[in-house]
Amino acid sequence: MASKDKKPQFWINPNTRLCCPHFSIVWNKCDKEELLDLCFIPAIRKKTYHTRSICLHIHNKSDWSGLHIFYSQDIDFENLRLQKWLRETIRDAVTERAKIVLPKRLHELEKEKQLYAKSVTVKKLRKGCLGQCSIYNQIWLSPLLVIFPQEMMDDVILHEMAHLKHHHHRKPFWDFLSTLIGMDARQQKVIFEAVLSKYWELYVYLMK
Numbered sequence: 001m002a003s004k005d006k007k008p009q010f011w012i013n014p015n016t017r018l019c020c021p022h023f024s025i026v027w028n029k030c031d032k033e034e035l036l037d038l039c040f041i042p043a044i045r046k047k048t049y050h051t052r053s054i055c056l057h058i059h060n061k062s063d064w065s066g067l068h069i070f071y072s073q074d075i076d077f078e079n080l081r082l083q084k085w086l087r088e089t090i091r092d093a094v095t096e097r098a099k100i101v102l103p104k105r106l107h108e109l110e111k112e113k114q115l116y117a118k119s120v121t122v123k124k125l126r127k128g129c130l131g132q133c134s135i136y137n138q139i140w141l142s143p144l145l146v147i148f149p150q151e152m153m154d155d156v157i158l159h160e161m162a163h164l165k166h167h168h169h170r171k172p173f174w175d176f177l178s179t180l181i182g183m184d185a186r187q188q189k190v191i192f193e194a195v196l197s198k199y200w201e202l203y204v205y206l207m208k
């Protein structure tokens with residue numbers, strides 16, 4: 001996967017559709033005058049990107065559940081500086097949203113399964129890692145889980161919760177996880193990896 005090419009393999013532009021139950025991005029094309037007018041609207045959590053002739057606004061919903069991006073027609077999405085800004089802005093919004101959604105979901109599942117973690121933290125994890133459970137029963141979750149399908153988000157959380165009982169990946173762990181999810185956990189792993197691959201590009205791009 002490593003590439004010496006400086007250009008990203010993945011570009012964020014109005015074709016980057018992100019419409020998940022917990023987070024969405026809406027793109028709005030407007031003319032320059034409309035864009036300038038938007039500068040003067042006291043919107044909540046507005047971020048603006050300016051260059052000489054183009055500008056782009058991002059409005060965050062107050063609960064971080066989505067972004068509205070307003071852009072002018074002539075904006076060059078292949079500008080590396082703009083890409084960096086977009087990537088960081090989207091990643092920050094996803095992270096804020098994840099800090100609301102993921103601990104709440106974990107606590108629901110804790111109650112349901114009667115299995116409690118010592119603490120839960122949402123933070124960027126090492127590459128390719130979506131969740132982690134320490135030997136002290138602290139659970140860490142990757143912010144990117146919030147843009148995955150609900151079922152997969154639950155799968156990762158339940159996987160980490162199974163580690164509260166078994167801090168390894170040997171047979172007792174998989175047997176226990178199977179009872180938590182109500183199916184053969186080894187089989188679930190295959191489905192999980194297939195679904196994950198669909199999001200992998202965006203995941204890697206946002207988290208690099």
Ligand SMILES: [Zn+2]
Pocket residue numbers: 159163168169
């Ligand atoms: Zn594991």
